Structures are given as C-alpha cells and as structure tokens.
Amino acid sequence: MSESLERYEAEKQENYQARFNKLQISLEEDDIKGFREDFLDMHTYEQASFFREQPVELRRWIYGYLSPAEFAEIIESMDFEETLEYFTEMDPQYSGAIMTELPVDDAVDILSLLEKDEVASFLTLMDQESAEEIKLLLNYEEKTAGSIMTTEFIALYDTQTVEQVMKLLKEEAPDAEMIYYLYVVDEAKKIVGVLSIRDLIVSDYDALIKDVMSEWVITVSAGKNQEEVAQLFMDYDFLAVPVVDFQNHLIGIITVDDILDVVDEEASEDYSKLAGVADGEHHTDTPFEAAKKRLPWLIILLFLGLFTASLIGQFEETLEQVAVLAIFIPLIAGMAGNTGTQSLAVAVRGLATGNFGKQGKFKWLLRELGTGMITGGVSGVILAIVIFIWQQNLVLGLLVGVSIFASLIVATIAGAFIPILMDRLKIDPAVASGPFITTLNDITSILIYFGMATSFMSYLV
Amino acid sequence: MSESLERYEAEKQENYQARFNKLQISLEEDDIKGFREDFLDMHTYEQASFFREQPVELRRWIYGYLSPAEFAEIIESMDFEETLEYFTEMDPQYSGAIMTELPVDDAVDILSLLEKDEVASFLTLMDQESAEEIKLLLNYEEKTAGSIMTTEFIALYDTQTVEQVMKLLKEEAPDAEMIYYLYVVDEAKKIVGVLSIRDLIVSDYDALIKDVMSEWVITVSAGKNQEEVAQLFMDYDFLAVPVVDFQNHLIGIITVDDILDVVDEEASEDYSKLAGVADGEHHTDTPFEAAKKRLPWLIILLFLGLFTASLIGQFEETLEQVAVLAIFIPLIAGMAGNTGTQSLAVAVRGLATGNFGKQGKFKWLLRELGTGMITGGVSGVILAIVIFIWQQNLVLGLLVGVSIFASLIVATIAGAFIPILMDRLKIDPAVASGPFITTLNDITSILIYFGMATSFMSYLV
Incomplete structure (x- = not known):
C-alpha cells in the first residue's frame, strides 16, 4: 500500500x-x-x-x-x-x-x-x-x-404497458427485494419472459410488455443445487434468476447478493475440507473450542497412523536387516500424499464447476493415469540417480525410484477416482478431504515400498 | 435429484x-x-x-x-x-x-x-x-x-431533477454497464451522493436529486486490493461501488458481476495453493501439460524429502539398535503435517477476510499455542497408552506420546505464524502453501522424535 x-x-x-x-x-x-x-x-x-x-x-x-x-x-x-x-x-x-x-x-x-x-x-x-x-x-x-430464493418479487403480465408497470413499480419497489429484473407471467402464472429496468426505461411509455420483454428466460428449478445456480450467475452475469416448479410456474427469485454468499461459503467449505478443518471454526473461538473442532480428524488420523505403523511392523525383520530403508519413509509417504492432494484438488474443482461431462470422467481418469506416469517417472529417475550417487547403492536407488514411480501413479489415480466415486454416489466430493487422501496414500505407498524391499531383500543386504 | x-x-x-x-x-x-x-x-x-x-x-x-x-x-x-x-x-x-x-x-x-x-x-x-x-x-x-473498475458509468449532478435524470437514462442506459446505482458529483467531479433506480422510481418527477439521494456513500480507492473490495460487497450487499482517487473524484465503478469472478478466482487460488497445484491447471490440459504444472512442487518436495532422509540418516545408529522406532515415522510426520495444515487454513482464511486486527495477530498466535497444547496433549496421551498396551513398552509409549505432544505444538504454531509473517512482509499468505508447511513440519517432528529417542536410548534397548 x-x-x-x-x-x-x-x-x-x-x-x-x-x-x-x-x-x-x-x-x-x-x-x-x-x-x-x-x-x-x-x-x-x-x-x-x-x-x-x-x-x-x-x-x-x-x-x-x-x-x-x-x-x-x-x-x-x-x-x-x-x-x-x-x-x-x-x-x-x-x-x-x-x-x-x-x-x-x-x-x-x-x-x-x-x-x-x-x-x-x-x-x-x-x-x-x-x-x-x-x-x-x-x-x-x-x-x-x-x-x-425469496418470494418477494414483482411479476408482470405480458398484456400490461410500460407506463402501467412504471406506476406499479412506484408502489411496489420499496417492498420487493429486486426490482432490476422483472419477470413476466401468463394468466396461469407460468413464466413467459423477462425484462430489465434498463429495457423499461429505454422503451416508450405506451409499448406493451410483450413487445419489449425477452422470451428467452433462463430459469432454475427449486430443487437445483445452490452451487450450480451460482455457476449460472457467473456464466451469465445475472443479477437475479427466476425459480420455477415443474410446471414452469414462477415461485420465487434468487438475487446476486445471496449468490455472493453462496460462492464464498462453498469455497470456504471446500478449502476447510481440503485442510481437514471443521467448517465452523472461527477466529474468535477459544483454544478449547478450536481444539474440539480439530481433534476429531486428528484422532481418526492417529488411528490410521497406528494402522500404518502396524503395517510397517510386519516388515520389522526387513527393517532390522536394512535399517537404511527407514530413512526414505517420509520422502515416499510425503510425495505420494502430496501428489494425491494435487489430483484431488483438480478433480474437486472440476466437479464443483461441472466441467466434466459423463464420458469426461473416464477420460479424466485416463488423463490422470498419464499424468501420474509422467510425474512418477521423472521423480523416480531423479531419486534413483541421487540415491545411487549418495549411498553408493544401485539396488537401493532402483528400489526407491521404482517405489516412487508406482506410488505416484496409484496416488494420482486415487486422488482423482475417490472424489468422482463420491460424486457418483451423490456424496459431496469435497468430503474426500485432504488428510483422508493423504493418509490413504501414505499407507499404499509404504506397502509398495516395503513389499518391494522384502521381495528384493537378497540384493539389498 | x-x-x-x-x-x-x-x-x-x-x-x-x-x-x-x-x-x-x-x-x-x-x-x-x-x-x-x-x-x-x-x-x-x-x-x-x-x-x-x-x-x-x-x-x-x-x-x-x-x-x-x-x-x-x-x-x-x-x-x-x-x-x-x-x-x-x-x-x-x-x-x-x-x-x-x-x-x-x-x-x-x-x-x-x-x-x-x-x-x-x-x-x-x-x-x-x-x-x-x-x-x-x-x-x-x-x-x-x-x-x-469500468469507466462507463452514469454520473449525475445534485442540482438535476428526477425527471431530467430519467430522460438522461433513456439515452445513456444502453451504453452504461450499471444503471442501478447512480452516483452524484459536484462541479469539481467529487462524489457527494448515491441513489438507486429504486429511489428514482419512487420519487416525484420534479424532486431534486440532492433531496432524494443518500449522502452516505461508501467509496473505495483505486489502489485497494480486489479481495478487500469483494469483502465490502459481501458485507453491504452492494450491486456496485464507486472508485475514487485521493481527492475523492469519481473515476470509475466496480460492478457485482466482476466481484463474483473475483471471489471465485481468489477462492480457487487459495484452494490450489493449499493443495500445491499451479492455479492454471485446467481439466482440458493434456497429461504432459498437467505433469509440467505439478512437477515443480513435486521436485521441490523431492529434495526436501531427501534432506529429511539425510537427517534421519544421522540417526542410523539409533535405528539399527531399535528398528521398531521406524514404524512410527509416518504417524508422527503425518499428524504434524496435518495439524500444521489445519492451523494454516484457519490463519489464511482469517487473513483473507481481514478478521484479525493488529493486536489480533499476536492474540491469535497465543490461541494457537493453546490449541496446539490441547490437541497435542490429547493425542499424546492416547498414543502413549495405546503403544504401551500394544508394544508392552512403556518407554516407547512415552517417547512417541511426548514427541507427538511437542510436534503438534510446534506444527500448530508454525502453521499460524508463517502466513502471518508473510502477510507482514506483504507477501500473499496463501503462498505458504499446504505442501510446504507439511514438509517443514515433517522435518521438525522427525528431528524431535529421533532427538528424543537418541537421548533416551539407554532406556529403550
């Protein structure tokens, strides 16, 4: 500043x-x-x-x-x-x-x-x-x-004149929530058109509403998800949209100020879920309140971590023979966890904005397979070379390199597949939050690493 | 559905x-x-x-x-x-x-x-x-x-009448971006009031603008950050705000449709940074394009992971003597990483919405210290008990428990302190992205764990 x-x-x-x-x-x-x-x-x-x-x-x-x-x-x-x-x-x-x-x-x-x-x-x-x-x-x-939606809106009939509507507005404007778009209905209250105050102001006073309105109205049904409605506002730059029932009757309107709150709320929810924080956490909470909100996740992670520990425990013999294996555990688990979070984030954003079609999701998984092979391949080759030079141990370098290659592929696909699966099951994909995917990928990557190490034990010692 | x-x-x-x-x-x-x-x-x-x-x-x-x-x-x-x-x-x-x-x-x-x-x-x-x-x-x-902002807006003088303004609107409405709020200026083009189309419509035709306008206008200066402007729209439910220079001259307006894009863009940026994905990644990217965008972070993490590995390498002797220590590495690193991400997320959201005052930041760090002590204490006690029962080893249980207690405190404070520091240095706090904080906390937690294990070695073997 x-x-x-x-x-x-x-x-x-x-x-x-x-x-x-x-x-x-x-x-x-x-x-x-x-x-x-x-x-x-x-x-x-x-x-x-x-x-x-x-x-x-x-x-x-x-x-x-x-x-x-x-x-x-x-x-x-x-x-x-x-x-x-x-x-x-x-x-x-x-x-x-x-x-x-x-x-x-x-x-x-x-x-x-x-x-x-x-x-x-x-x-x-x-x-x-x-x-x-x-x-x-x-x-x-x-x-x-x-x-x-709000039910306080102004509805017009297509047979009214501009002048009549201006008079009506003079009376009703103080109560209606949004007067900048006016929706036009027929006698059966079905929506037939829309006009903006702008259209009204530039029209002749004696013109008929039916001649100045636009017949091409975008409506949303009352059951539509608020996130999809928000997307519509962004695509079309609307200040309001009409809400209709299945017979196309106008039953309410949604205004942009409420949509601004929806966008903010949904984004903040997705963000919190990625970080594994309860959405309700507020900066005025006391340490006890904050801890109470964070602990559920941490305790789940604690038990998942103990499960991971017991898995590694299965390989204790391997570890006792080749203690150096342990030093790469955080690297392998960390990279798999982060790769998974990356593909998760892209998939969740894609699902939220409705950017995948039906076939799109399968194509998306194929793309993530490709992406995982490339990131895994590049990381694996770098690691194999660095570890070979550092530890003077070709087998160890290859072992870590191949483990990272396999782990990143699995992690990338898991990060994309799980939110898509949840979406298919009509669960909010953002629930597949960061810590969950991270821990899942920790476990699979460690299994891959120790599984391979145990198989090739004879070459390592 | x-x-x-x-x-x-x-x-x-x-x-x-x-x-x-x-x-x-x-x-x-x-x-x-x-x-x-x-x-x-x-x-x-x-x-x-x-x-x-x-x-x-x-x-x-x-x-x-x-x-x-x-x-x-x-x-x-x-x-x-x-x-x-x-x-x-x-x-x-x-x-x-x-x-x-x-x-x-x-x-x-x-x-x-x-x-x-x-x-x-x-x-x-x-x-x-x-x-x-x-x-x-x-x-x-x-x-x-x-x-x-846009410079295509309609400015009125306070000496005009409602009727004159309605006529003016008839001519200018097709070109102006937003006609729902009209800003009133004096002869020097300084802003003196605002009125909405709603005010205009319910007023008598011969009323003077100065009598129907509100003098209490909220303005933003041209240099103000777009995120703060968006917050203003959310707080006040505006459809537009006037932008002024330092002499309070009206130089432009910002409309709500652009703000909707700002909110979406900023949220998506924060989200991507938390996940360590380049913001530009799009679902139509090829695997090569996607991999190219994700690899920079992964390669940084790879070298940070190698650094962690070399740190653990320092404790190879400890590991060789007590191989069972290795099995808790993912648990300790994972929990510290996740705790840090939680406090990071809350801090970044708080900074973005301007919810901390000046003193608020110090109070916030104190609160996070308290939160870390509680989450660390609870997790530490649970772990110590479970490991004692599982491994029949009290010292190991205490070692892991105390390590988690210390690691979660450090991780919680680091997650809160780093974004606050960045904000103070005028760097976008969201840059302290998830993977960075996670890896940092991996390293500190492992140092704590192995440092303590080495010190108390005599009790472990």
Whole structure:
C-alpha cells in the first residue's frame, strides 16, 4: 500500500470513529431523537458494527429506540448465527415483528438455525401471511435453489404497458427485494419472459410488455443445487434468476447478493475440507473450542497412523536387516500424499464447476493415469540417480525410484477416482478431504515400498 | 435429484439441442438471415457455446455474419484466456472494432494477457477515445480496484431533477454497464451522493436529486486490493461501488458481476495453493501439460524429502539398535503435517477476510499455542497408552506420546505464524502453501522424535 493510500484509509477510519463517538454519547444520555437522527443516516452495516459493540443493557435500549422494520434491516446485514443471541434478548413481540419485516429468504435462513419447537413459537408471533410463506420455504432442502430464493418479487403480465408497470413499480419497489429484473407471467402464472429496468426505461411509455420483454428466460428449478445456480450467475452475469416448479410456474427469485454468499461459503467449505478443518471454526473461538473442532480428524488420523505403523511392523525383520530403508519413509509417504492432494484438488474443482461431462470422467481418469506416469517417472529417475550417487547403492536407488514411480501413479489415480466415486454416489466430493487422501496414500505407498524391499531383500543386504 | 427434476432438466437440454441443430443448418447453408435471427435471439452465453463448437472455417463465417458490437457481447461472456485464439483468426480491423465495443474493464482484462507490443498494435486499431481510456486503466496494478473498475458509468449532478435524470437514462442506459446505482458529483467531479433506480422510481418527477439521494456513500480507492473490495460487497450487499482517487473524484465503478469472478478466482487460488497445484491447471490440459504444472512442487518436495532422509540418516545408529522406532515415522510426520495444515487454513482464511486486527495477530498466535497444547496433549496421551498396551513398552509409549505432544505444538504454531509473517512482509499468505508447511513440519517432528529417542536410548534397548 502506498503511503498516500494509507493516509486516505486512516482519514476514512477517523471519520467513522467520530460518528461512532457522537452516537455513543446520544445513546448514553438517552437522547432518542439525536440517536435516531445519526444512527438511521448510516448504512445498516455500520449500524450493526455500532450495535455489536454495546453491552447488553444498551442493546436493550436500542431495541426500544428502533421500530421492528428498522431493526430488521440491521439483522439482514449480520451473520445470522450471531443474531440468535440478540433475538433471545428481545421482547417476544418485538422479535416476532422483526421476523415479519425481514425478507422471507433471510427469515427462513435464521429459523433454520433453530430447533423445531423454537421455530413453531416464532411462527405464532408473526403476521400470519409471512408465517405461511416461511412455512412453505422451510420445506425446501438445504442448499437448493428453493432454500435461497425469496418470494418477494414483482411479476408482470405480458398484456400490461410500460407506463402501467412504471406506476406499479412506484408502489411496489420499496417492498420487493429486486426490482432490476422483472419477470413476466401468463394468466396461469407460468413464466413467459423477462425484462430489465434498463429495457423499461429505454422503451416508450405506451409499448406493451410483450413487445419489449425477452422470451428467452433462463430459469432454475427449486430443487437445483445452490452451487450450480451460482455457476449460472457467473456464466451469465445475472443479477437475479427466476425459480420455477415443474410446471414452469414462477415461485420465487434468487438475487446476486445471496449468490455472493453462496460462492464464498462453498469455497470456504471446500478449502476447510481440503485442510481437514471443521467448517465452523472461527477466529474468535477459544483454544478449547478450536481444539474440539480439530481433534476429531486428528484422532481418526492417529488411528490410521497406528494402522500404518502396524503395517510397517510386519516388515520389522526387513527393517532390522536394512535399517537404511527407514530413512526414505517420509520422502515416499510425503510425495505420494502430496501428489494425491494435487489430483484431488483438480478433480474437486472440476466437479464443483461441472466441467466434466459423463464420458469426461473416464477420460479424466485416463488423463490422470498419464499424468501420474509422467510425474512418477521423472521423480523416480531423479531419486534413483541421487540415491545411487549418495549411498553408493544401485539396488537401493532402483528400489526407491521404482517405489516412487508406482506410488505416484496409484496416488494420482486415487486422488482423482475417490472424489468422482463420491460424486457418483451423490456424496459431496469435497468430503474426500485432504488428510483422508493423504493418509490413504501414505499407507499404499509404504506397502509398495516395503513389499518391494522384502521381495528384493537378497540384493539389498 | 428426484426423477421429475431429472426429466425436467433433460427436457431443457433437448430444447437447447434443437435450437443448436437448427442454427448449425443455417450456418452450413450460408443462410445469413436465418442464422442471425435465431442466433441473436439466444443469450450471449449460449451464443458462445455454439460458436465454440465450430471448426475454424465456420468460425470465420460467423465473424462475417455479426457486427463487431454483436460479437463483442459474445466475447464478454467468455473466459478471456480463451478469446486470444479467436482474436488471432479475425481480420485486424474487426478485432480492433470489437475491442472498441467491449466494456473498457473487459478490454483491459484481455489486453493485460498480451505482450506489450501486441497491446500497442491493438490500441492503434481502436477508436482513439476508447484507446485513451484503456491506456489509463492499464496503469493500475493487477488485482486492485482500479484494474477491475469500468469507466462507463452514469454520473449525475445534485442540482438535476428526477425527471431530467430519467430522460438522461433513456439515452445513456444502453451504453452504461450499471444503471442501478447512480452516483452524484459536484462541479469539481467529487462524489457527494448515491441513489438507486429504486429511489428514482419512487420519487416525484420534479424532486431534486440532492433531496432524494443518500449522502452516505461508501467509496473505495483505486489502489485497494480486489479481495478487500469483494469483502465490502459481501458485507453491504452492494450491486456496485464507486472508485475514487485521493481527492475523492469519481473515476470509475466496480460492478457485482466482476466481484463474483473475483471471489471465485481468489477462492480457487487459495484452494490450489493449499493443495500445491499451479492455479492454471485446467481439466482440458493434456497429461504432459498437467505433469509440467505439478512437477515443480513435486521436485521441490523431492529434495526436501531427501534432506529429511539425510537427517534421519544421522540417526542410523539409533535405528539399527531399535528398528521398531521406524514404524512410527509416518504417524508422527503425518499428524504434524496435518495439524500444521489445519492451523494454516484457519490463519489464511482469517487473513483473507481481514478478521484479525493488529493486536489480533499476536492474540491469535497465543490461541494457537493453546490449541496446539490441547490437541497435542490429547493425542499424546492416547498414543502413549495405546503403544504401551500394544508394544508392552512403556518407554516407547512415552517417547512417541511426548514427541507427538511437542510436534503438534510446534506444527500448530508454525502453521499460524508463517502466513502471518508473510502477510507482514506483504507477501500473499496463501503462498505458504499446504505442501510446504507439511514438509517443514515433517522435518521438525522427525528431528524431535529421533532427538528424543537418541537421548533416551539407554532406556529403550
């Protein structure tokens, strides 16, 4: 960062601080009017930052200062896990009213974090119409288009005129989540077209919607996986897509801001799985919480490691005769583990972006066989030569070289095959996480190495 | 996927195929009018899919059928690396005209893939005004707000009325990249406010912009890192943000569709680095290309592995006396490697999302020390007990247990410290990739293990 950029950022920071200090004073002096004036002038994200810094007593005052609709906007900008604590602090009527004011997709996300009976009691506190909509949405499976869509959208009929629609927008725009794309339906509520606000603005006021809309609408069905929906947004640069049921009825829309969260969430999940960390680990966790989340994997690995140890134990006689064999264990296991992780990562990314076709997966495995033969061949030849020169032992060099050749081929194919198999079994391929593949490849590579060493023992001693 | 969802998707697929077949016939029969009618009716993403399937001769025909403006829209929806091939097939005048028609941010992205002299020759083929804008943007460093912004935006003055702005939009909407947020500037072009189309639509026609706009605008400076800009979009649910220079002059805007690509690109980069795969690896690469991209890491690891081997070699005497020591090498190295990857992953995610403050980093290392002590302690005790029972050797059990305890502490701290150090040195912390940390921790854990074994040798034999 250049110095002037740093200064610029620092000035912006001071600006924030001054605003916050002024607000803090109004709040502590119980100056409702002054507080509301400054507070409501800020973006909801800043409102949330300020609110979050307050102790529980002052948070309770803030609930009293703001209408449920005003507070709902703050909730919207928060991480929903975080909001659960605040809901418990509120008067039940107030929290029910907030739930009613929230965009339905957000209300559903929050409710899906709660136990069934808590959800039921929330629903009784809410406006009946909203409660019905939410019940409907709660039925969609997690991580599908249905679960991230909102039902607050504006639908038009193709027989309306541009002018009528502009008037309609004037009335409905404040409530709808997305007004930049408008979806057009026929009398049976089946989707027949789409038009953007841009199309609307550049059209004559008396033109018919049917003449200015595009009939070529991309829709997603409610059961579609959210990751595939995200891919669609990236391919088409959409700001929203309509969600339809099997009869092509428009039942909701998904907006780009939710997709941004999906992309971030899915990427972070894949990343965590590759590293063998529970996705829920947060930097504010205490050491105990963090350890509790990491230990399950470590204990699985511990027992896999003991299994590997018992396998090597089978070769103890070999080891006692040729102790030098032991020094290459980390090299062979490490390289096999890393090769497997490489091919795993490429396969998981490929599956996530839907880049393989049906035949593509078999072709992919063949390609990985080729890649493994090349990386294994190159590494094997280098190792054989280096070890021959270093240890003055041709047989040992050949043994390690050939073991690496075979191990890298097996590891490369395993790294590609396992996620593809999991995908076929409809399990998220990212579950075949890094530590698992690494340990699996540790074991096979050591078996190859010691198996060969034992067979050629007579040449080694 | 339920059966009806599969049928629904299959029907959609057939629909596409029918369209494509019809187009293919028009193209092969050189039926320009029929081709244009069907082709231009499709979304540009489908246009690109169709175009991509054609052999080079037919692609040349398509260039002849479409205006540069029409083809520019197809280019926009493609992966820019891919487009380089097509540009070389075109008549230079045609490619220059396409470059002129492209949104400037996209043109800049494509040109930044080329060599300097190629860029210069492209710029001479372009409309002068566009060429100047592009030259300006090419000056911004890669991965900064400046490099992903577009200069095609609509700026308003605060003294205009809503009606005037609606008229202006009617004229300018077709060219501007984003019309959903409008930024308001004063006479000196400094940014003073923002309003959304939504605000505009619900306002009276004769209201003044200054009265309907919000004065609280979030801006980013042109030098800001694109990852931080993406975080801002996620926090605030923006569709666009204005980019300003140090004097707060509005110089461009960044739109959410580009941010979606940034989030995806950065996540995929971090993921690839964790797995030690070059980011450029693509599923269409041949085995040779894939191997070429993976081998650099593998060869580094190979020599690090040889170094580890030579370290263990120092303890050959110890090994010869107590061969059973060798069987726990993979377990100790593997667990240390995985623990390090876990804390690395959490630290890299934390740094990427800017979740640590300045003091936060030191507190973070302390937390990781605590986490390492707990995970190490638990794993150490389990191992000591299991090995004592299995091998009937208390000293061996204690040796492995204590080694794991010490190794996991070191590995956990190393995994957290190295990315933080890199961040401080202004290096992307994700560069401290998985294989590197894993191998480093292999080495330290083995040194701890054999160092302790050698010291307590007299109790082991």
